[in-house]
Amino acid sequence: MDKELTSSIEKVRSAVKEELTHYLAEQRDYLTSIASELIPVCDALEDYLLEGGKRLRPLFAYAGFMAAGATPTRTDIRAMASLELLQACALIHDDLMDGSDTRRGKPAIHRHFESLHRQGSMSGVPEQFGAAAAVLLGDLALVWSDHMLHNAGLSHESLMAALRIHDEMRIELMAGQYLDVREAGEKEFSVERSLRIARYKSGKYTIERPLHLGAVIASPAQSEHGQLLNVLSAYGLPLGEAFQLRDDLLGIFGDPTVTGKPAGDDLREGKRTVLMAMTLEKASAPARRELQRDLGNPTLTVQRIEELRTIITETGAVAEVEKLIEGLATESKIAAQSSAIAADAQPFLLALADSAIRRSH
Numbered sequence: 001m002d003k004e005l006t007s008s009i010e011k012v013r014s015a016v017k018e019e020l021t022h023y024l025a026e027q028r029d030y031l032t033s034i035a036s037e038l039i040p041v042c043d044a045l046e047d048y049l050l051e052g053g054k055r056l057r058p059l060f061a062y063a064g065f066m067a068a069g070a071t072p073t074r075t076d077i078r079a080m081a082s083l084e085l086l087q088a089c090a091l092i093h094d095d096l097m098d099g100s101d102t103r104r105g106k107p108a109i110h111r112h113f114e115s116l117h118r119q120g121s122m123s124g125v126p127e128q129f130g131a132a133a134a135v136l137l138g139d140l141a142l143v144w145s146d147h148m149l150h151n152a153g154l155s156h157e158s159l160m161a162a163l164r165i166h167d168e169m170r171i172e173l174m175a176g177q178y179l180d181v182r183e184a185g186e187k188e189f190s191v192e193r194s195l196r197i198a199r200y201k202s203g204k205y206t207i208e209r210p211l212h213l214g215a216v217i218a219s220p221a222q223s224e225h226g227q228l229l230n231v232l233s234a235y236g237l238p239l240g241e242a243f244q245l246r247d248d249l250l251g252i253f254g255d256p257t258v259t260g261k262p263a264g265d266d267l268r269e270g271k272r273t274v275l276m277a278m279t280l281e282k283a284s285a286p287a288r289r290e291l292q293r294d295l296g297n298p299t300l301t302v303q304r305i306e307e308l309r310t311i312i313t314e315t316g317a318v319a320e321v322e323k324l325i326e327g328l329a330t331e332s333k334i335a336a337q338s339s340a341i342a343a344d345a346q347p348f349l350l351a352l353a354d355s356a357i358r359r360s361h
Contacts, residue, residue, distance in 0.1 A: 005347060005348065005351040006351075008348065009059060009348075009351065009352070009355070012055070012058065012059055012062050012077070013054075013055045013059070015074070015077045016055050016058045016059075016077060016080065016081045016084065017050060017055070019074075019077055019078045019081040020049055020050060020081050020084055020085075021050060023078075023081070023144075023148050024042070024045065024046050024049065024050070027042070027144065028042040028046070040113075040116055041133075041137060041140070044109060044112060044113070044137065045088070045137060045140070045141065047106075048088055048092070048103075048109065049084060049085070049088055049141075051104075052104045052260075053084065053087075053104075054355075054359075055084065056206060056207075056210075056243075056352075056355075056356065057080075057083035057084065057086070057087055057205070057206060057210045058077070058080040058081050058083050058084060058210070059352055060206070060207050060210040060211050060214070060236070060352060061080035061083060061210040061211065061213045061214035061217075062077070062080060062214055062348075063211060063214065063345060063348050063349050063352055064210065064211035064212060064213060064214025064215040064218070064232055065080075065214035065215065065217060065218040066214075066342060066344060066345035066348055067211070067214075067215055067228060067231075067232060067341045067342055067345040067349065068214075068215045068218035068219040068222060068228060068342065069218075069219075069342040069344075069345075070218040070219070072214075072217075072218075075152055075153040075154060076152075076154070076214075076217055076218070078148070078152040078153065079148075079149050079152035079153075079154055079158075079162065079217060080210075080213070080214060080217075081148065082144075082145045082146075082148035082149040082152070083145070083210055083213070085141045085142070085144045085145035085148060086141070086142065086145040086169075086170065086173075086205070088138070088141040089138045089139070089141040089142040089145065090138075090173060090177070090205075091103060092108075092109045092110075092134050092137055092138035092141065093134070093135070093138040093177070094177070095108035095109065095110065095134070096108070096109070096110045096131060096134040096135065096138075097177075097181060098269050098271075099269065099298070100261070100265065100269070101262070102260060102261055102262065103260065103261075104260040105260035106260070108134075109130075109133065109134045109137055109138075110130040110131050110133065110134035111130060112130070113129060113130040113133035113134065114126040114127055114129065114130030117129040117130065142170075146166075149162065149163075149166060154217060155220075157220040158216070158217045158218075158220050160220070161216035161217070161220035161222070162213055162216055162217050164216075165209055165212045165213045165216055166209075166213065168209065169204065169205050169209035169210075169213070170205075172200050172204050172205060172209070173200070173201070173204075173205045175200055176197055176199070176200030176201030176202070176204075176205075177201055179193075179196065179197045179200065179201070180197050180201050180272075183197060183272040184270070184272060186272070189272060189276060189277040189280045189281075190277055191274055191277040191278055191281065193272075193277075194272055194273055194274040194276075194277045195241065195274055197272075198240075198241055198244035198245065198248075198273075198274060199237065199240065199241055199244075201244070202240065202243065202244040202247065203236075203237060203239075203240020203241045203243060203244050204236075204237070204240055206240050206243055206244075207236040207237075207239050207240040207243060207356070208232070208233055208236035208237050208240055211232040211233075211235070211236045212229050212232060212233075215228055215229060215232060216229075227340050228340050228341070231335060231338045231340040231341060232341075234331075234332075234335035234338070235332050235333075235335035235336045235338075235341075235349060235353075236332070238328040238329070238331040238332045238335075239328065239329070239332035239353050239356060239357070241328055242324075242325045242328035242329050242332070242356070242357050243356045243357065244274075245274060245275070245321055245324060245325050245328075246325060246356075246357055246358075246359060248266070248271075248273040248274055248275040248276075248321065249275060249318065249321060249322075250359075250360070251264075251265060251266030251271060251273065252264055252266050252267060252275065252309060252312065253309060253318075254360070255360070258360050259360075263302060263305055264300065264302075264305035264308070264309065267294070267295060267297075267300060267305055267308055268296070268297065268298050268299075268300050268305075269296065269298075270295040270296025270297075274321065274324075275312070275317055275318070275321050276291075276295070276312075278315075278317040278320055278321060279291065279311075279312045279315050279317040280292070281317075282315040282316055282317055282320075283311070283315045287311050287314075287315065290308075290311060291308065291311060291312075294308060325357060329353060329357050332353050333350055333353055336349040336350050336353065337350075
């Protein structure tokens with residue numbers, strides 16, 4: 001990626017963070033006027049939203065806006081920044097459902113509030129308090145995502161067009177999350193089911209729908225005459241799936257100092273990913289028994305995780321997933337060069353594709 005594109009992406013990230021900082025400061029004033037006990041809520045959500053984060057969803061919304069042949073204003077970026085609040089909701093709830101201890105190298109929200117309960121010598125059960133707090137903070141982030149979008153200052157036409165995409169995106173996200181939870185109860189792994197979950201739980205709301213959101217904010221008529229939206233889907237859907245497949249690989253093989261999650265965390269959680277479904281399809285009977293015995297064991301040692309990684313690699317599943325990622329990336333990049341997309345936007349879309357696929361966290 002050339003320096004100019006890298007600089008452009010960083011400028012968008014900075015602009016998004018600036019809008020989030022301003023919005024969260026306003027919400028802190030409001031919440032703390034209700035009760036000082038809400039200060040830890042403000043602190044936790046500010047830390048969660050402002051420290052770290054790749055800002056991928058606002059970046060893809062920005063790219064969708066550019067694809068329509070326009071340049072976003074500060075008002076438009078404020079509307080796009082609301083996607084970070086939706087992402088916060090999804091991650092906070094996801095960590096609670098998965099029983100994850102960390103996120104970005106820090107305690108997950110439910111663990112953080114468990115600690116606050118213990119530190120304050122409060123009555124009741126710390127774990128129950130942490131879980132309740134995580135549900136509520138996730139819900140609050142979801143409400144704020146709506147509120148920030150509604151109050152960004154968009155024209156009536158742009159807002160109405162954006163809300164149609166926004167509503168559909170959230171429905172798809174919740175459907176994908178439920179399918180992911182349900183998958184844990186299935187007796188057999190399935191590549192097909194795991195790919196569908198990857199599409200709805202992550203791919204669509206990470207890339208395709210943000211692209212659509214940006215495009216219709218720029219040009220509300222796009223929601224009725226959807227040639228551009230179709231082309232953005234042809235770019236965004238395969239890229240979204242490739243993004244989730246990369247996430248699956250990082251969940252088992254990622255460096256904890258980079259990912260912010262313990263080594264092999266997906267093995268301890270027993271996640272039903274495409275990678276694991278492919279592994280079990282390809283594994284010999286003894287290897288399959290070993291994997292099925294240990295998947296979902298929260299007490300797996302680092303040494304045992306390394307042994308399981310070796311088994312997974314030896315089945316050829318890792319190479320197969322890498323091949324699938326490359327194929328999806330190629331499909332996406334071909335779509336990015338469609339004449340329906342403004343020429344100035346194409347290098348930005350191609351750069352974002354590389355950023356999403358070749359990431360290390």
